[in-house]
């Protein structure tokens with residue numbers, strides 16, 4: 470009799486653990502994120518943007534190493550792959566190849582923005598200029614006043630974070646609003662990439678957008694929300710299809726390019742070079758990644774919960790959380806205003 474109870478109990482326990490394990494493995498959840506690629510922008514011969522005393526390549530490497538460490542610790546079952554761990558140069562094609570060869574499920578690119586000095590022009594005074602007209606005896610002397618200008622520059626006040634996602638065309642704008650911020654930083658790593666206006670590039674970009682655009686916006690939004698929480702100025706999620714972010718659509722996975730601040734802004738250069746600032750930034754990025762991973766992997770459960778309302782959603786969902794009034798709306802740059 471006692472033996473009978475023992476076996477029943479053991480069977481029940483076994484059944485229980487089987488169910489728990491099945492849930493744990495996400496058989497009812499969304500796709501698993503098994504590999505995350507962390508890409509430190511620039512490096513080696515390409516220093517990227519320059520500040521007063523530091524370079525973009527130095528900062529992106531420090532941030533990426535810290536992000537790698539944090540993600541390894543908190544996601545022990547996820548493979549974290551860095552495109553570079555030292556000060557070496559890869560062009561963006563090589564970066565994309567590493568991400569794809571490693572079967573990445575997520576591509577997180579770390580950069581630092583830069584804005585050129587503001588140019589000013591002011592009328593200083595007028596000078597008298599002498600000139601002659603006519604020939605021979607009719608040659609006459611004339612004078613006229615000409616303005617003299619004073620030129621000078623001041624540091625650009627641009628500051629804050631932004632996260633770029635690749636969008637093939639205007640149709641992708643549906644995912645968010647509009648914002649007009651420019652990406653200024655150096656693009657020395659962008660060599661030998663296809664012309665984004667070529668037919669092949671357009672087709673490839675559209676395919677990528679269909680598969681990965683929404684999730685890229687989702688990840689970008691979550692990261693920018695974390696930046697707002699730590700008090701950073703956020704310019705939101707911006708959408709582009711210019712060469713500078715070509716690498717994103719060359720990866721076969723959702724991909725974001727994070728501009729962690731402006732190296733040309735004294736305060737932000739100091740912040741991004743400080744130990745505390747770097748730790749705060751990678752904590753925020755990691756939080757965004759962790760939340761995204763959790764949401765993607767549990768998607769199927771969430772979807773079945775809201776199946777009754779899912780039919781009427783013609784506009785995609787990634788909109789800012791309205792419960793947080795301090796947060797700037799997540800915005801997307803229209804592809805028509807691109808400059809290149």
Ligand SMILES: [Zn+2]
Pocket residue numbers: 510511517518525580581654655
């Ligand atoms: Zn950069």
